[in-house]
Amino acid sequence: MKERLLNTFRNWQPEAEMSIKVRFIKKGTDTPLTGDRYTVRLYDREIFQDDEYLGHSQLNERGEAVIHFSPTEIKNYHLGFDELPDLYILLFKGDTVHFQSKVWENVDFERLGLLDMKEGEVLNFGTFLVD
Numbered sequence: 001m002k003e004r005l006l007n008t009f010r011n012w013q014p015e016a017e018m019s020i021k022v023r024f025i026k027k028g029t030d031t032p033l034t035g036d037r038y039t040v041r042l043y044d045r046e047i048f049q050d051d052e053y054l055g056h057s058q059l060n061e062r063g064e065a066v067i068h069f070s071p072t073e074i075k076n077y078h079l080g081f082d083e084l085p086d087l088y089i090l091l092f093k094g095d096t097v098h099f100q101s102k103v104w105e106n107v108d109f110e111r112l113g114l115l116d117m118k119e120g121e122v123l124n125f126g127t128f129l130v131d
Contacts, residue, residue, distance in 0.1 A: 020067045022089055023127040024059060024099070032063025033130060037094050040065035044074055045086040045103050054087075066122075084108055089125060099130045 020042050024033040038059045044052040052074065057065040067089075074085050084106040091099040104125065 017068055017070055019122045020069075020087070020089070020125055021064060021122055022101075022125040023062065023064045024091060024130050025063055025127060027129040027131050032059075032061065034059050034061055034063055038098070039092045040067065041090045041092065042067045042069065043088055043090065045088060091128075091130065099128060101125065101128065 022040060024038075024040075025031060026033055036058065039056055040059065041056040042054040044054060046052055054069045054073065055067040057067045059065050071085075086103050086105045087107050088103045089101045090097050107123070
């Protein structure tokens with residue numbers, strides 16, 4: 001089973017695109033975090049290299065960011081130790097990291113992808129409360 005999943009990841013169609021969706025609200029309220037000063041960046045945690053940057057997005061009026069990327073762009077520096085990506089997001093306020101999510105380990109795109117007719121394959125990282 002694991003080998004089949006790894007083969008699916010390795011042979012992912014180049015034209016396939018994934019989207020990571022996150023939402024931020026101000027802690028203690030139900031108000032979305034918005035503004036041009038906020039940027040959300042997606043990374044793959046690496047063992048032997050610097051973490052791999054996969055893309056970024058601004059927050060919309062609902063406090064959401066959607067980052068699009070192709071799974072084939074994720075490089076495998078793990079030398080067999082960690083075949084599936086370990087994804088996390090950083091929320092920047094200007095040039096400063098304002099929030100960091102936990103690492104979502106061994107993300108299996110085939111198993112976790114949720115088909116949305118408007119957006120394609122979307123992985124929802126969830127809603128985060130921030131100061």
